[in-house]
Amino acid sequence: MDNTANIEILGFIAAVLTTAAFLPQVYKTWRTKDVSGLSLPMFLMFFTGITLWFIYGFLINSPSLIFANGITMVSTFLLLFFIVKYRKK
Amino acid sequence: MDNTANIEILGFIAAVLTTAAFLPQVYKTWRTKDVSGLSLPMFLMFFTGITLWFIYGFLINSPSLIFANGITMVSTFLLLFFIVKYRKK
Numbered sequence: 001m002d003n004t005a006n007i008e009i010l011g012f013i014a015a016v017l018t019t020a021a022f023l024p025q026v027y028k029t030w031r032t033k034d035v036s037g038l039s040l041p042m043f044l045m046f047f048t049g050i051t052l053w054f055i056y057g058f059l060i061n062s063p064s065l066i067f068a069n070g071i072t073m074v075s076t077f078l079l080l081f082f083i084v085k086y087r088k089k
Numbered sequence: 090m091d092n093t094a095n096i097e098i099l100g101f102i103a104a105v106l107t108t109a110a111f112l113p114q115v116y117k118t119w120r121t122k123d124v125s126g127l128s129l130p131m132f133l134m135f136f137t138g139i140t141l142w143f144i145y146g147f148l149i150n151s152p153s154l155i156f157a158n159g160i161t162m163v164s165t166f167l168l169l170f171f172i173v174k175y176r177k178k
Contacts, residue, residue, distance in 0.1 A: 007148045014145050017138025025131040037123035042114040049106025056103055056153070059096045064145070 011064030019068045022075035029079060033086045040083050047076045100153030108157045111164035118168060122175045129172050136165045 029035060050072050057065025118124060139161050146154025 007145065010141060010148065011145045014138050014141035017134050017141065019138075021131045021134035021138060023131075024134070025128040028128040028131075029126065032126065034126035037118065037121065037126035039114040039117040042110045042112075042117075045106050045110035045113070049103050049108075049110055052099060052103035052106065056096065056100045059099065060151075062149075 008064060011062065012067070015064045015068030019071045019075075022072060022079070026075050026078050026082075029082045029086075033082075035083045035086045036088070038079070038083050040080075040087075043076055043080045043083060047073065047080060050076055097153060100151065101156070104153045104157030108160045108164075111161060111168070115164050115167050115171075118171045118175075122171075124172045124175045125177070127168070127172050129169075129176070132165055132169045132172060136162065136169060139165055 029038070050069050053065060054069035054073060057063075057069055118127070139158050142154060143158035143162060146152075146158055
């Protein structure tokens with residue numbers, strides 16, 4: 001297997017980790033409704049940035065970036081939804 | 090300015106947003122010591138993934154990835170440190 005394939009495998013593992021990483025946070029926030037410690041500005045900025053990474057992935061034709069950021073967009077959006085829904089008014 | 094430069098600018102904006110995004114979370118967690126809502130598995134997986142993205146950035150020679158993931162590694166490590174330090178035993 002040539003070097004480029006190895007590099008893309010590394011990219012995919014990085015993609016799986018940084019994508020899957022949000023799932024325990026989405027589950028914990030959904031289960032506990034505890035959003036007091038989560039920063040709304042963080043998730044707003046992060047969601048915007050991830051969307052741009054998603055577009056960047058298409059432009060440079062990187063399967064790792066497209067795969068990772070596509071799913072992270074969904075989980076970050078869910079967290080944003082929970083933060084707005086469960087935060088104390 | 091040719092297309093590649095524009096694409097790398099988009100990458101840099103994405104990099105700045107997803108990197109800067111962690112700063113309000115680091116600040117909020119440092120100020121409030123409120124880590125109850127933060128998921129330790131998330132930040133462990135995320136830190137590992139970001140480290141791989143950092144290596145991937147070097148391998149494909151992408152300044153955006155190197156810049157973004159280098160800084161995010163530091164802020165994610167700080168959050169991991171706070172979570173372990175401030176969580177109720």
